[in-house]
Amino acid sequence: MASVLVIGGGLAGCTAALELAQNDRNVIIVEKSVTIGGKVRSYGCKATDRCNRCGLCLVGDLWDQVERHENIEILTGAQVVDIMGTKGRFTVIVKTHGYVDTISNLDHIVVSTGFDEFATLSSGSLEFEESKYIITGSELERLLSNRGKYHLFPNPPASVGFIQCFGSRDIQEKAAYCSRICCGYSIRAAKVFREYYPDIKITFFYMDFQEVEGQDCFDDLIRDNFEFIRCRPVSIKAGRPNLILYEDPEDHSLVEESMDLLVLSEGIYPSRDFENLAEVCRLGLNENGFLKYIENPRQSGIYLAGCVAGPRRIEEVYAQSLQVAREICGGIL
Ligand SMILES: Cc1cc2nc3c(=O)[nH]c(=O)nc-3n(C[C@H](O)[C@H](O)[C@H](O)COP(=O)(O)OP(=O)(O)OC[C@H]3O[C@@H](n4cnc5c(N)ncnc54)[C@H](O)[C@@H]3O)c2cc1C
Ligand code: SF4
Ligand code: SF4
Numbered sequence: 447m448a449s450v451l452v453i454g455g456g457l458a459g460c461t462a463a464l465e466l467a468q469n470d471r472n473v474i475i476v477e478k479s480v481t482i483g484g485k486v487r488s489y490g491c492k493a494t495d496r497c498n499r500c501g502l503c504l505v506g507d508l509w510d511q512v513e514r515h516e517n518i519e520i521l522t523g524a525q526v527v528d529i530m531g532t533k534g535r536f537t538v539i540v541k542t543h544g545y546v547d548t549i550s551n552l553d554h555i556v557v558s559t560g561f562d563e564f565a566t567l568s569s570g571s572l573e574f575e576e577s578k579y580i581i582t583g584s585e586l587e588r589l590l591s592n593r594g595k596y597h598l599f600p601n602p603p604a605s606v607g608f609i610q611c612f613g614s615r616d617i618q619e620k621a622a623y624c625s626r627i628c629c630g631y632s633i634r635a636a637k638v639f640r641e642y643y644p645d646i647k648i649t650f651f652y653m654d655f656q657e658v659e660g661q662d663c664f665d666d667l668i669r670d671n672f673e674f675i676r677c678r679p680v681s682i683k684a685g686r687p688n689l690i691l692y693e694d695p696e697d698h699s700l701v702e703e704s705m706d707l708l709v710l711s712e713g714i715y716p717s718r719d720f721e722n723l724a725e726v727c728r729l730g731l732n733e734n735g736f737l738k739y740i741e742n743p744r745q746s747g748i749y750l751a752g753c754v755a756g757p758r759r760i761e762e763v764y765a766q767s768l769q770v771a772r773e774i775c776g777g778i779l
Contacts (some may be wrong), residue, residue, distance in 0.1 A: 447472050447517075450774060451538055451552045453526050453727075454559035456484020457505065457760065458752020458767040460512045462556050465771035467517035474549060475512070476524045476540055483509050484560050486760060490590025492634035494641040500634050501760030529555065529726055533747025554774050557727055557737065558751040558767065559719075564613030564712040572609070577684035579603075583612075583628060583712045586635055598642050603706030606639055607690060608632045609679060610652035612710040623734050625713025626757045629656040632711045633663065636672060649673040649705065651692060675703070682708065714757040732756070749774065 450466050452459045455477035463473045475482065487509065492500040512518055524542040531537045536552035563584050574580060581589070589598060610628060636648045652674060655664060668674065676695050683689040687704035694701050716735035717723070724731050727748055730738040736756045743749045751767040752758065758766065 448553040449474070449551060450554045450556060451476065451526075451536070451549065452556045452558060453723075454478070454484070454557065454752075454754070455482035455512070455520060455522075456558060456560045456752060457486050457508075458560065458754070458763050459484075459556065459558035460508050461764050461767035462558065462749075462751050462771040463518055464508065464512050464515065465768055466774060467512075467515045469771070469775045471517065471775070473518045474552075475518065475520045476526055477520060477522045478525055478559075480522055482512060482520060482522070485563070485584070488584070488591055489587040490593060492590060492631070492638055494637050498634040498637060500631065501764075504760055504764050526726060529728070533745070536747065553747065555727070555748045556751050556770060556774075557723070557729070557748065557754055559717060559723060559754050561714045561736075561753040561757075562717045564715045572612070572679060572682060574682035574688075575684040577688070579686050579688055579706065580682065580684055580708045580710065582710045583631060586709050587631070590635060590638060593638075596642075598639065599707075602643050603646065605647040605649070605687070605705045606636070606707045606709065607688070607703070607705035608636065608648070608650045608652075608709045608711050609682075609690075610650055610711045611654065611678075612712045613715060623757070624654070624656065625715075626656060627759055628711040628713045630759065632709065633667065635709070640670070640672075647673070649675060649703070651675050651677055651679050651690065653678055714753055717754075720754075743770075744773065 447470055449472040452463045452473055452475045455475040459475055460482055463475050466473050486505060489502055491502060492498045521542050524540050526538055527541050528539040529536060534553050536555060537548060537550045538552060540547045540549060639646055677692040679690050679692040681691045687706050688708045690703045690705060692701055720731060724737055732738045737750055737754050739755060740746055740748060740750060749770045751770045752763045
């Protein structure tokens with residue numbers, strides 16, 4: 447039976463691994479953290495009185511299926527330190543909790559180590575102090591994941607500001623690209639806030655807007671009393687309320703706005719260890735610092751799946767990772 451090594455057991459790695467296992471491949475997942483699932487494992491449903499199509503339902507019982515499948519072995523707390531050989535005869539050195547192991551006779555390798563959230567790396571060019579009234583997109587996801595039937599917050603805010611493009615579209619942060627996911631999750635979350643607290647004031651401080659659910663929903667949102675201020679905030683003074691200083695887009699004067707809660711809509715950022723990973727996997731980095739697409743993975747036997755290659759939504763990661771697994775199954779060794 448052909449064997450595949452999957453590096454990174456998030457949504458991409460697990461989707462590919464399950465598809466491969468169901469097609470009679472032996473799969474070994476090398477996962478750095480203590481559990482599989484990656485980022486989406488801590489995300490929450492963003493339904494209001496209807497499903498807002500955040501994509502999370504696609505995950506279903508993926509983690510359970512992966513953990514239970516007899517063709518899949520999961521090594522947690524593990525990292526690949528070296529790869530030798532070629533397609534059909536890869537030998538990989540894996541370090542697990544300080545112990546070094548060699549895995550031989552691997553036919554293919556799927557690299558699916560995902561991304562880092564911007565706020566774990568930097569506070570960006572925006573100056574502010576840490577405060578419990580300023581949360582990141584990832585903290586927002588955890589909040590939604592733990593939401594109760596009637597309350598989101600013990601002490602609900604009267605106003606919430608979303609700082610869009612936090613760490614994205616920012617040349618200073620070497621992230622001139624759009625992360626593609628933060629408009630979607632922040633708008634869906636704002637709708638959830640509004641459903642819990644109908645009188646809450648919600649303002650987006652934004653530079654640009656992506657389509658959500660395949661449509662430009664800007665007009666609908668304005669009609670529903672969401673406010674939009676086109677600017678890049680200059681500074682934030684933390685507190686309750688937080689004070690946001692921004693440049694008026696019309697007359698360029700400095701304006702101050704107060705918001706009880708601020709959400710930093712962080713995007714998808716290349717991981718700290720991509721340079722090392724690229725070297726180990728004999729790959730390059732693209733202009734945004736993600737792993738560079740492999741021209742002919744069938745020849746090299748090394749495939750990329752998920753956000754390791756750049757920003758992608760859950761649906762896209764799921765579809766692309768399935769495609770990778772099917773390509774491996776359809777490929778001739
Ligand atoms: C705040 C936020 C909210 C989001 N909300 C949505 C949403 O509502 N809808 C949507 O469609 N998309 C959303 N996204 C995008 C979504 O998070 C990604 O599409 C998805 O997580 C990508 O999965 P992945 O497996 O590629 O990466 P990850 O989830 O990052 O998984 C990578 C895995 O690899 C492991 N790993 C990392 N490095 C190594 C290594 N060197 N060796 C071994 N293992 C390693 C990690 O521990 C992790 O388990 C959101 C993104 C952010 C930042
Ligand atoms: S998790 Fe997302 S896709 Fe599923 S019901 Fe909730 S909003 Fe809809
Ligand atoms: S998805 Fe929206 S918030 Fe995120 S970087 Fe793109 S435009 Fe900015």
